[in-house]
Amino acid sequence: MDKLRKQHPLVDARGPNLLEDIYPYSLPPLIRFERPVVEYIDGKAVEFDFRAVKDRDILITDTTFRDGQQARPPYTVDQMVHIYDLMSRLGGPNGVIRQSEFFLYTKNDRETLDRCRALGHKYPECTGWIRAVKGDFRLVKEAGLKETGILTSCSDYHIFHKLRFRDRAECMNAYCEIVDAAFEEGVRPRCHLEDLTRADIDGFVLPFIDRLMEMSSQVPEELSVKIRLCDTMGFGISYPGAELPRSVPKLIYKLNRECGVPSDRLEWHGHNDFHKVHANAATAWLYGCDVVNTTLFGFGERTGNPPLEGAIFEYIALKGDLCGIDTMVITKLADYMRSIGLPIPDSFPFAGRSFNTTRAGIHADGLRRDEQIYNIFDTEKLLGRPPRVAITDKSGTDGLAHWINEFFGLKGKDRINKIKIHKLARWVIDQYDEHGRLTAISDQELEAKVRELLPEYWEKYKGS
Amino acid sequence: MATIEERVKAVTARILKLDPGQIKAEHSFTVDLGAESVQSIELVAMFEEEFGIEMDEDAALSVETVDKAVEFIAEVCRQQGVDVN
Numbered sequence: 435m436d437k438l439r440k441q442h443p444l445v446d447a448r449g450p451n452l453l454e455d456i457y458p459y460s461l462p463p464l465i466r467f468e469r470p471v472v473e474y475i476d477g478k479a480v481e482f483d484f485r486a487v488k489d490r491d492i493l494i495t496d497t498t499f500r501d502g503q504q505a506r507p508p509y510t511v512d513q514m515v516h517i518y519d520l521m522s523r524l525g526g527p528n529g530v531i532r533q534s535e536f537f538l539y540t541k542n543d544r545e546t547l548d549r550c551r552a553l554g555h556k557y558p559e560c561t562g563w564i565r566a567v568k569g570d571f572r573l574v575k576e577a578g579l580k581e582t583g584i585l586t587s588c589s590d591y592h593i594f595h596k597l598r599f600r601d602r603a604e605c606m607n608a609y610c611e612i613v614d615a616a617f618e619e620g621v622r623p624r625c626h627l628e629d630l631t632r633a634d635i636d637g638f639v640l641p642f643i644d645r646l647m648e649m650s651s652q653v654p655e656e657l658s659v660k661i662r663l664c665d666t667m668g669f670g671i672s673y674p675g676a677e678l679p680r681s682v683p684k685l686i687y688k689l690n691r692e693c694g695v696p697s698d699r700l701e702w703h704g705h706n707d708f709h710k711v712h713a714n715a716a717t718a719w720l721y722g723c724d725v726v727n728t729t730l731f732g733f734g735e736r737t738g739n740p741p742l743e744g745a746i747f748e749y750i751a752l753k754g755d756l757c758g759i760d761t762m763v764i765t766k767l768a769d770y771m772r773s774i775g776l777p778i779p780d781s782f783p784f785a786g787r788s789f790n791t792t793r794a795g796i797h798a799d800g801l802r803r804d805e806q807i808y809n810i811f812d813t814e815k816l817l818g819r820p821p822r823v824a825i826t827d828k829s830g831t832d833g834l835a836h837w838i839n840e841f842f843g844l845k846g847k848d849r850i851n852k853i854k855i856h857k858l859a860r861w862v863i864d865q866y867d868e869h870g871r872l873t874a875i876s877d878q879e880l881e882a883k884v885r886e887l888l889p890e891y892w893e894k895y896k897g898s
Numbered sequence: 899m900a901t902i903e904e905r906v907k908a909v910t911a912r913i914l915k916l917d918p919g920q921i922k923a924e925h926s927f928t929v930d931l932g933a934e935s936v937q938s939i940e941l942v943a944m945f946e947e948e949f950g951i952e953m954d955e956d957a958a959l960s961v962e963t964v965d966k967a968v969e970f971i972a973e974v975c976r977q978q979g980v981d982v983n
Binding site: 830831851852853854855856859860862863 | 934935936939940942943946953955958959
């Protein structure tokens with residue numbers, strides 16, 4: 435241990451080093467890698483060079499209308515069409531949000547699909563989702579879709595206890611018949627390996643993938659099978675050294691390099707039961723799976739899926755560029771979702787009402803001096819959401835000054851200092867000390883008090 | 899006419915609800931006289947009003963004691979051409 439110790443002399447400086455090559459502020463913090471990492475797989479050291487992700491065609495897909503909708507009352511057709519329209523603007527012309535999947539079973543499902551496609555957006559491409567039932571291909575075909583997801587559950591929990599197959603061979607044959615039916619209909623099958631992180635990888639999953647690859651070699655490239663790796667219960671683990679079937683790196687490696695499924699035909703689909711959902715999706719990207727499947731605001735079955743907007747910021751951080759993404763649409767989507775009753779927690783990253791609102795006076799002091807001290811990136815430029823301060827007795831006069839300057843839109847030397855707002859600061863403190871208030875002060879209340887106690891500023895900046 | 903020190907003590911007594919006779923030149927506004935955060939702001943605002951001056955916020959709030967406040971205000975008055983004699 436002593437041999438590892440070394441001295442670390444102070445590197446004195448007369449000015450700050452703000453690490454702007456990592457924290458450019460105009461973009462989310464960039465994710466940079468030094469060198470390849472090594473994962474031991476079947477006793478062999480395997481290198482993965484995450485730096486390659488910058489040039490790989492990594493993508494985001496969406497399942498807001500399928501998995502996302504399984505977690506809430508149904509959306510109306512109009513709502514889905516509007517969300518799809520905004521999602522298309524968010525992903526931009528390069529199709530960073532490449533696909534969105536739709537149910538096909540009801541009249542409303544089909545009308546939604548038709549109206550979304552009628553918008554004429556190139557991206558997200560519309561794909562379907564059906565059970566592993568041959569007759570369901572009629573729906574895919576009638577809808578004119580080129581690709582559909584098919585449930586091919588792969589853990590023995592599902593094979594034996596849910597689907598009641600006699601043995602694994604019967605199960606695999608049944609799945610392959612469905613894949614054949616898709617080929618015959620000219621529809622590209624996307625096999626959803628449900629419950630993959632609880633499956634017998636060597637005993638069932640890899641032989642099944644080998645067979646799918648063999649079948650794919652017999653059909654045109656555009657029909658070849660895609661594989662969705664479904665961490666149905668959120669058991670996946672991103673850490674190096676974790677064992678199969680829970681290891682995300684090893685799962686990707688096995689399918690990608692041992693079975694030869696190309697990266698662009700691998701898609702990670704996670705769940706958030708253990709708070710690992712976004713990290714696991716990003717890990718899948720890094721280890722060679724090009725596509726991560728997401729839902730808006732992570733809304734999905736039980737604890738939800740990887741949040742689409744989280745994947746968007748991860749994408750920008752990995753690429754170092756917006757790549758045509760319009761991040762401002764995230765705020766529009768959040769406002770719209772709230773307006774139709776989707777509860778987004780106030781503290782939810784990038785979208786909650788208070789995601790960049792500070793309550794501590796000492797943080798507000800930092801914000802007042804330089805918003806970069808306590809803001810994650812230029813949230814006003816990227817999300818239309820400048821950092822805010824919620825006013826309580828803990829906000830301090832710094833917090834109050836920040837609130838007022840933001841309210842009047844004052845920057846730089848025009849900002850009002852703390853001294854000028856002492857009457858308002860007194861009113862805030864008295865709310866708690868004298869009147870026993872226990873709640874935060876709303877923007878509406880403060881606005882009224884600003885008008886009353888700072889009339890000269892109101893007149894100057896609000897004009898009436 | 900009251901001196902700067904007397905006027906500073908009078909304002910301090912009014913804001914902190916103290917007897918002016920209790921306030922000594924060497925007293926710290928926060929430690930000895932018990933000024934809370936918002937009262938420090940009120941003190942600076944009231945000194946500005948009392949003397950008809952504008953003080954730099956950070957500099958004014960960094961003044962800790964009564965005698966230092968007297969010095970600081972005297973200097974600001976001089977700079978801003980305010981007659982306090």
